[in-house]
Amino acid sequence: MTAPAPAAPTVTSIVFDQSAYSPGQTMTATVNYTQGTSNSTQTFTGTATDNSNPPRVGNLVVNFIVVVKDPTIITGADSGNRTWTKVSDNGTTAVFTATA
Amino acid sequence: MTQFSFTATVSSKAGQVASAVQPFSVTAPPVVTGATVSNGTTYKDYANATSWYDAATNYFDSYTSTTMAVTAQRRYFPQNSWPTSINASFTAFVAGGTFFQVTVKPSQSLTTSEQASLANTIALLQRAGVQFDMVLWTEANIGNPPYFPSATAYAQYVAYYGPVVNNPAAYFTLGGTPPTPVNLIYNPAAGANMATAVSFYPGDNYGGANYTFSAISADYYGNAFVGGQLLDPIANLADSVSKPFGLSEWGSNAGNSVAPTAAQFYDGTVNSYCGYLVNFFTARANNGKKNYKLIYYNTNAGTGTPQPEQNTVVSSADYKVAGLQYVATSMAAL
Numbered sequence: 001m002t003a004p005a006p007a008a009p010t011v012t013s014i015v016f017d018q019s020a021y022s023p024g025q026t027m028t029a030t031v032n033y034t035q036g037t038s039n040s041t042q043t044f045t046g047t048a049t050d051n052s053n054p055p056r057v058g059n060l061v062v063n064f065i066v067v068v069k070d071p072t073i074i075t076g077a078d079s080g081n082r083t084w085t086k087v088s089d090n091g092t093t094a095v096f097t098a099t100a
Numbered sequence: 101m102t103q104f105s106f107t108a109t110v111s112s113k114a115g116q117v118a119s120a121v122q123p124f125s126v127t128a129p130p131v132v133t134g135a136t137v138s139n140g141t142t143y144k145d146y147a148n149a150t151s152w153y154d155a156a157t158n159y160f161d162s163y164t165s166t167t168m169a170v171t172a173q174r175r176y177f178p179q180n181s182w183p184t185s186i187n188a189s190f191t192a193f194v195a196g197g198t199f200f201q202v203t204v205k206p207s208q209s210l211t212t213s214e215q216a217s218l219a220n221t222i223a224l225l226q227r228a229g230v231q232f233d234m235v236l237w238t239e240a241n242i243g244n245p246p247y248f249p250s251a252t253a254y255a256q257y258v259a260y261y262g263p264v265v266n267n268p269a270a271y272f273t274l275g276g277t278p279p280t281p282v283n284l285i286y287n288p289a290a291g292a293n294m295a296t297a298v299s300f301y302p303g304d305n306y307g308g309a310n311y312t313f314s315a316i317s318a319d320y321y322g323n324a325f326v327g328g329q330l331l332d333p334i335a336n337l338a339d340s341v342s343k344p345f346g347l348s349e350w351g352s353n354a355g356n357s358v359a360p361t362a363a364q365f366y367d368g369t370v371n372s373y374c375g376y377l378v379n380f381f382t383a384r385a386n387n388g389k390k391n392y393k394l395i396y397y398n399t400n401a402g403t404g405t406p407q408p409e410q411n412t413v414v415s416s417a418d419y420k421v422a423g424l425q426y427v428a429t430s431m432a433a434l
Contacts, residue, residue: 006116008118009110009116011108011109011119013120014122016122016124020127029124031120033108035110035112036112036116038113070112070116071112072111074109075111076107077109080102080104084106094108
């Protein structure tokens, strides 16, 4: 059994609320994205104990991999050096605003 | 319209990064062009005019086939001179919505009575329905002898009267409805005086005074352009303090004995004064920089007797008409 490969985060879409803006207007960009994943190695320990006196104990330790979402940070910037403020982010969709 | 690129970047704790780019556009607003008219003899007989201001305005716009003069003009109050009523130079244009840049020169002695007079003048203008912003001492960076001995002296002057412009209600003594805040404009003479045009800018809230400038608007004529002086230093100042930049006076000649030639005024290229202005302010708009108004100065400014018709448009065949139309239509089309 092979471990699943960690997945990179992706930006799947960027949508503006208007096609063009006038200076001073508030611009809103909605960004959809996926979080990346990473592999977390967990340990399973199986323990068997018999009824002898004193009891005899046998352990078997097995490692396994759990795919977990990797903490992701999303940011926005533009070529005009405006300040984009993230006004919401639910883990899959982030909304940014800036002044045109 | 200027296109920009928005980049969204996601980065994971594990160090993986991805990004995507989406373009967006910001439109440049049109730049208002105006023309200040003067009491020239050629303007006195326009049909049905209610005053010489009205006649001159109609003549200018008729000759140039523009609406510059009826759109925006300047008015100049002399030093220590305050109106007791608002005359036809303003009232003739209230119904048409003409915007005025009013220049005032309250006393350099910095007195409370001058603060009150300034606030009362603002109240009178507003009660007459005049739309305007205001300059504290036009071209304060020049004068012979200098109007102000130093940039610091002008800054102290602005710190004293600027709060009156921005908050006249706190200073007026007329009674009745208090006046409302007026935008304050910094208006230096540029061209040959570019260095002091920049150094005299007091900035906002000098000495802790409660005022702000709304725009930086220079006086800049064709003879300065022909002499090689461009607008970059004063425009860069405006950009550095995030103020719109414009021209409160522009025209062929600021008073030199030799005016630019017709071709130097406008020859259809950026090598001429009007071509340069259009190119300069269009590039600013397309780069997301803020522009203020461009107000032509339609008066005679030359020296000698008789004074040459260097800025005044005297007919529809005047050589300056093509350049004026080019500036007006180009700025309106932004």
